[in-house]
Amino acid sequence: MEKGDEKVRKTARQTSGNIVEIDCVIFNFEDDSLKVLLVKQKENQANITWRLANDYIKKNETMSSTAQNILERYIGSNQFFLKQLKAFGYSSQSSLQEDISIGYYALVKRGKMLNETLKDDAKWISIHEVTGLNDKHKAILDYSVKELRKNICSSAIGFNLLPEKFTLLQVIRLYEEILNIEINKPNFRRKLFQMDLVNDSNEKEQDVSHRAARFYSLNLKKDEMLAHKTVDFNFYCKSIFME
Incomplete structure (x- = not known):
């Protein structure tokens, strides 16, 4: 999460005692490849890294509404399949206690691409080519791929x-x-x-x-x-x- 979100982080902690972050694995299938949406991390312009699309739960928001807002922000559409995964505990440099991440995965049809205003800050990349994610986001991505594999075997969500x-x-x-x-x-x-x-x-x-x-x-x-x-x-x- 970017430095500019530190104020939001502090507000969230005052509200709940723990930071609750929503992390979304957004999948797209294009050119016979399963791709995930990664967002540019702007903390260090000299060494750009990438992360999952995410946000903190703000006052008067729910987990579901936060996840839906993330999707609409980056996809520019409200047409998608969204499923909650589970809670992931993690520690950050700015936190003295374990914080909580709620993972979601979303399925977006080919053609429903990025919000044009954000296309320079996000990209689709094959799940086989993802590198450099932090440990938390890598764990969430790996888990979401396993869940997607299980779910397409017993349903038509694919x-x-x-x-x-x-x-x-x-x-x-x-x-x-x-x-x-x-x-x-x-x-x-x-x-x-x-x-x-x-x-x-x-x-x-x-x-x-x-x-x-x-x-x-x-x-x-x-x-x-x-x-x-x-x-x-x-x-x-x-x-x-x-x-």
């Missing part, structure tokens, strides 16, 4: 990372990237149709050099994406989490 209309190959590549596995494409397509999870939009790709793929849309309402009895990708995930 589709929050895809466009409204997508090809089956995009779905396959999304799962391959997040789960870090190679998927049997015919078998995956068959399972997808058996779950009645997608609708054919009767549209195809245009102006492509390869065979045009069909576009599909998700056959679930938003409130069904996290928990629906027909959604089960564990035929791919069981072996991963047994390792």
Whole structure:
């Protein structure tokens, strides 16, 4: 957190006794790569470092409202999936006691990019290329990736990372990237149709050099994406989490 936030830190401590910070891992899927939003740390211009998008809970704010405000600030949109992770304890140089961070992860569709006014202070980077995070933020990022992997196996939340209309190959590549596995494409397509999870939009790709793929849309309402009895990708995930 930047030096300019020290006044907010002191106010938060006077209110609660402990600093409560909200740290958001914001995911985006683009170019077949799972990316996370990192924000420029401005404490030392001679040695720029990066951090997760975060903020302190201010007076009259809740954990949820603070997390949503963080997303809207950096994404410039209120269209996203947001899920709370857990509390992380940490100590900082300006604190004599353990402070608390509440971790969240968010899924943002491709195309809903950065708030234009902040694009010079934040960037998307592949989760495989993230370096230099402090120990707290690295722990939160690692935990959020594990939780995302678990959740896409038993729900349809991964589709929050895809466009409204997508090809089956995009779905396959999304799962391959997040789960870090190679998927049997015919078998995956068959399972997808058996779950009645997608609708054919009767549209195809245009102006492509390869065979045009069909576009599909998700056959679930938003409130069904996290928990629906027909959604089960564990035929791919069981072996991963047994390792």
